[in-house]
Amino acid sequence: MTMDTLRRRSLLGAALGAASAPLWAADDPTGGDPLGSMQWPGLRKQYLGDAPMRFSTAVLVKGPAFADDAMNVPLLVDARGLSGVGGGVARIQVVVDRNPVREVLEFEPLKALPMLAFRIRMEQASPVRALVQTRDGAWHVGSSWVQAAGGGCTVPGATRADGSWSRTLNQVQARFFNNVLEGSRRLRVRVMHPMDTGLVAGIPAFYIEQLQLVDGAGAPWWRLALHEPVSENPLITFELPPQNGGGFRLTGRDNNGNRIDAEVSA
Known part of the structure; x- marks a missing residue:
């Protein structure tokens, strides 16, 4: 075999090898998703577009191995591992691949820590994502x-079924706790609201759209946009720095224009 023949074969092998890698990546129907979800490529395009992204172990999403109550699935999202990356966390968006309404909430920590706990409705077993932008x-x-057992998005909540929601609509319960282990202050907020998904016959979508915590000077400490899959009577936990200053107000509104306004004592 001549040197020219060896050279031609080497160049051909290199060309075929270079072509094979991007072809394999393009043929991956899950877009490299570690959970292998067929919905991920469309979800990424819808919410992230062409922005740079990576799957990261610094973003923790914790839920039950099996959710017995698909209308109240507890979740914890913790992005504190990104506090020193890219200037810190700007916002956290939570989505569920296989829910009929994918958007769950969007959280801007501002002066709060980039983590929160809450409950959601799930229609079926699914990947749950925290999309964190630095x-x-x-x-x-x-x-x-x-x-999940399933059906959490397509059945009415308890207060809708018994009619009690109208007597407690947008009432607020809030309390601070000292988190000794984490060195922060924990704020737990509950807002009474049926959070109707609009997927139950005869019941239109009716849910809290916006919440924010503001201090005595009117400066926001966090902002939260909610969507239909958040559970009835949302119970949400936030982490704030240990020194919170004076009192706060929780303000917001639902998608029918009903206002939420309550004092939160520090």
């Missing part, structure tokens, strides 16, 4: 697979 514009995605 201030440099990059996205960091944490994911968890949650098994």
Whole structure:
């Protein structure tokens, strides 16, 4: 075999090898998703577009291995691992791949820590995602697979079924706790609301759209946009720095324009 023949074969092998890698990546129907979800490529395009992103273990999404009550699935999202990355966390968006309404909530920590706990409705077993954008514009995605009994988005809540929601609508309960282990202050907020998904016959979508915590000077400490899959009577836990200053107000509204306004004592 001549040197020219060896050279031609070497160049051909290199060309075929270079072509095979991007072809394999393009043929991956899950877009490299570690959970193997067929919905992920469309979900990424819808929410992230062409922005740079990576799957990151610094973004923790914790839920039950199996959710017995699909209308109240507890979740914890913790992005504190990104506090020193890209200028810090700008916002956290939570989505569920296989829910009929994918958007759950969007959280801007502002002066709060980039973590929160809450409950959601799930229609079926699905990956749950936390899409975390740092201030440099990059996205960091944490994911968890949650098994669920199903049907959580398409049945009425308890207060809708018994009619009691109208007597307690937008009432607020809030309390601070000292978190000794974490060195922070924990704020737990409950707002009474049926959070109707609009997927039950004869019951239109009716849910809290916006919440924010403001201090005595009117400066916001966090902002939260909610969507239909958040559970009835939302119970949400936040972490704030240990020194919170004076009193706060919780303000917001639902999608029918009903206002939420309550004092939160520090």
